[in-house]
Amino acid sequence: SRTVSRNADGVVTVGGIDVATLAERFGTPAYFLDEDDFRARCRAWREAFGEDADVFYAGKAFLSRAVVRWLHEEGLNLDVCSEGELATALAAGMPAERIALHGNNKTAKEIHRAVEAGVGRIVLDSFQEIVRVAHIAQGLGKRQKVQIRVTVGVEAHTHEFIATAHEDQKFGIPLAGGQAAEAVRRALKLDGLELIGVHSHIGSQIFDTSGFEVAAHRVVGLLKEVRDEHGVELPEIDLGGGLGIAYTPDDDPSEPQEIATALRDIVHRECDAAGLSVPRLSVEPGRAIVGPTAFTLYEVGTVKELPGLRTYVSVDGGMSDNIRTALYDAEYSVALVSRSSTAEPMVSRVVGKHCESGDIVVRDAFLPADLAPGDLIAVPATGAYCRSMASNYNHALRPPVVAVRDGEAREIVRRETEEDLLRLDVG
Numbered sequence: 001s002r003t004v005s006r007n008a009d010g011v012v013t014v015g016g017i018d019v020a021t022l023a024e025r026f027g028t029p030a031y032f033l034d035e036d037d038f039r040a041r042c043r044a045w046r047e048a049f050g051e052d053a054d055v056f057y058a059g060k061a062f063l064s065r066a067v068v069r070w071l072h073e074e075g076l077n078l079d080v081c082s083e084g085e086l087a088t089a090l091a092a093g094m095p096a097e098r099i100a101l102h103g104n105n106k107t108a109k110e111i112h113r114a115v116e117a118g119v120g121r122i123v124l125d126s127f128q129e130i131v132r133v134a135h136i137a138q139g140l141g142k143r144q145k146v147q148i149r150v151t152v153g154v155e156a157h158t159h160e161f162i163a164t165a166h167e168d169q170k171f172g173i174p175l176a177g178g179q180a181a182e183a184v185r186r187a188l189k190l191d192g193l194e195l196i197g198v199h200s201h202i203g204s205q206i207f208d209t210s211g212f213e214v215a216a217h218r219v220v221g222l223l224k225e226v227r228d229e230h231g232v233e234l235p236e237i238d239l240g241g242g243l244g245i246a247y248t249p250d251d252d253p254s255e256p257q258e259i260a261t262a263l264r265d266i267v268h269r270e271c272d273a274a275g276l277s278v279p280r281l282s283v284e285p286g287r288a289i290v291g292p293t294a295f296t297l298y299e300v301g302t303v304k305e306l307p308g309l310r311t312y313v314s315v316d317g318g319m320s321d322n323i324r325t326a327l328y329d330a331e332y333s334v335a336l337v338s339r340s341s342t343a344e345p346m347v348s349r350v351v352g353k354h355c356e357s358g359d360i361v362v363r364d365a366f367l368p369a370d371l372a373p374g375d376l377i378a379v380p381a382t383g384a385y386c387r388s389m390a391s392n393y394n395h396a397l398r399p400p401v402v403a404v405r406d407g408e409a410r411e412i413v414r415r416e417t418e419e420d421l422l423r424l425d426v427g
């Protein structure tokens with residue numbers, strides 16, 4: 001991130017504040033988020049897609065009231081997938097018409113609340129939900145804008161995508177076997193619904209555009225079918241999120257501009273060929289906006305050398321603040337940030353303090369051999385799916401998120417306290 005640099009003593013500073021000062025003020029572990037970087041990424045997405053498209057930030061990556069305000073100010077919309085995320089979005093003043101509600105099993109209560117609030121779209125995920133949303137909307141005397149989430153038979157992760165037979169999953173309605181066409185047929189008949197388009201999300205941490213292109217091709221194919229059968233041109237398509245980020249220096253993800261150009265080109269080409277007017281495009285990046293903007297700062301507690309194997313470096317957090325390594329075998333990098341060192345690199349594994357041997361933060365790392373208790377180390381690219389997936393395992397207190405801007409640091413999510421933990425215990 002742009003505000004992070006190393007001073008002459010080898011101490012990392014964030015917005016001009018050195019990490020030791022940050023650790024003293026906010027404690028460790030803590031996430032430090034570069035607000036300017038976050039806003040710049042929002043603008044890069046807005047500018048790449050232009051006025052005839054919408055960018056919905058995927059709130060599941062990380063959401064707080066401050067984040068909602070930044071999104072609002074930067075002209076982004078917001079994708080929520082639970083009542084809790086919806087409540088946060090509304091509480092922070094995001095206009096309801098700029099919110100999309102997702103989920104494969106939205107409760108009647110969630111649907112009711114979303115329709116009542118006036119959300120801009122609900123993304124329908126099953127035949128039962130088509131009826132459920134229509135019924136609730138009608139009961140409220142409303143006509144709810146909806147998209148239908150289809151499974152296009154493409155699944156993408158990082159460098160590869162597979163373009164066959166990935167209908168076997170809980171999300172969406174398969175294009176295969178005419179199921180999506182049937183969903184459209186049913187949705188068009190219901191008074192409580194205004195069907196505005198089709199949605200596709202093919203995966204996460206994707207590095208190239210080919211999977212998105214196949215998805216766009218198939219989605220436009222459905223729009224054509226709908227036009228031919230019903231004489232209706234659905235006005236919108238959403239191609240989901242999933243653009244990858246660099247977790248380690250080896251990763252080389254695409255820029256928003258590349259993905260925007262690729263998607264626009266294919267949608268225009270296919271629509272022209274089919275004689276369709278070009279639908280309004282939307283996307284839902286989460287990780288690519290917030291992921292690179294934050295790092296986690298830890299204090300080293302114990303350094304244990306296992307001769308011939310590796311050195312285990314234990315920090316004051318772990319799987320409770322970053323579950324991704326344990327869950328997905330995710331790769332991260334790590335650096336000593338509180339001083340410089342000329343010591344030899346040692347084969348290290350950064351582990352947490354939880355009672356679990358899978359509690360690994362960085363599986364394979366090189367840290368200087370003179371690493372000692374009290375040193376501060378940082379793990380970059382922890383802005384997405386770390387605080388939002390944090391847990392209280394072993395009654396850990398979830399860390400704060402500290403936003404840094406203009407040389408000032410302030411908590412946007414405070415650290416949990418023991419009172420927070422005990423508040424839920426009854427008796």
Ligand code: LLP
Pocket residue numbers: 058060061079102201203204205240241242243284285286287288324384385
């Ligand atoms: N839209 C939909 C419908 C989604 O399901 C997701 C992510 C996104 C957008 C945002 O995807 P992104 O741009 O952030 O990749 N917890 C996992 C990732 C699960 C993502 C689920 N859906 C992780 O830590 O990698």
